[in-house]
Amino acid sequence: GAVVSQHPSRVICKSGTSVKIECRSLDFQATTMFWYRQFPKQSLMLMATSNEGSKATYEQGVEKDKFLINHASLTLSTLTVTSAHPEDSSFYICSARTGGGGPTYEQYFGPGTRLTVT
Amino acid sequence: GQQLNQSPQSMFIQEGEDVSMNCTSSSIFNTWLWYKQEPGEGPVLLIALYKAGELTSNGRLTAQFGITRKDSFLNISASIPSDVGIYFCAGQSGTYKYIFGTGTRLKVLA
Numbered sequence: 001g002a003v004v005s006q007h008p009s010r011v012i013c014k015s016g017t018s019v020k021i022e023c024r025s026l027d028f029q030a031t032t033m034f035w036y037r038q039f040p041k042q043s044l045m046l047m048a049t050s051n052e053g054s055k056a057t058y059e060q061g062v063e064k065d066k067f068l069i070n071h072a073s074l075t076l077s078t079l080t081v082t083s084a085h086p087e088d089s090s091f092y093i094c095s096a097r098t099g100g101g102g103p104t105y106e107q108y109f110g111p112g113t114r115l116t117v118t
Numbered sequence: 119g120q121q122l123n124q125s126p127q128s129m130f131i132q133e134g135e136d137v138s139m140n141c142t143s144s145s146i147f148n149t150w151l152w153y154k155q156e157p158g159e160g161p162v163l164l165i166a167l168y169k170a171g172e173l174t175s176n177g178r179l180t181a182q183f184g185i186t187r188k189d190s191f192l193n194i195s196a197s198i199p200s201d202v203g204i205y206f207c208a209g210q211s212g213t214y215k216y217i218f219g220t221g222t223r224l225k226v227l228a
């Protein structure tokens with residue numbers, strides 16, 4: 001159980017275009033999903049928290065108009081990188097939180113999406 | 119963003135050896151978690167700890183939630199080649215957000 005998928009796994013786009021990445025919880029409902037970015041040989045850095053039916057909460061320094069997040073259902077969150085530039089090239093990973101808000105919950109991660117902007 | 123201090127940064131060990139790594143924070147956490155990440159993949163949850171002093175095992179892996187709530191340890195016994203990867207700790211407090219450690223790269227020599 002607790003499987004999270006991401007699509008696409010890899011994407012190459014031209015500078016100035018937009019790219020949408022999907023994150024799905026396959027066997028559970030997730031009221032909260034998270035989007036992370038990971039640069040080579042670095043740790044995961046949280047970009048934003050996505051709550052079903054409400055606006056995402058962005059971490060300091062993350063441009064909300066550039067990284068659009070939509071969490072339209074309990075099993076799907078999307079991240080759209082708008083007007084992508086080469087510096088946006090990175091590994092984007094989503095996670096979904098299980099549990100009903102008590103202490104015993106965990107985040108399960110998707111397999112990641114490698115974005116390359118040329 | 120904030121990161122937790124994880125050590126060692128990397129390890130090269132012989133197959134069959136035991137491995138120890140730790141994670142420290144200046145802040146208190148309510149939950150500590152350990153993940154393993156392989157190249158080009160997302161992190162996979164290994165162990166979750168919810169109480170100070172808790173010691174939990176998952177096969178050859180054992181993790182402990184430090185009594186001060188500011189640290190955690192992960193031990194791997196009798197390492198095998200498939201243990202290769204990057205191990206990340208994560209701490210959670212108050213909100214649902216995780217703070218990740220800097221990672222420990224493990225390489226196992228057969």
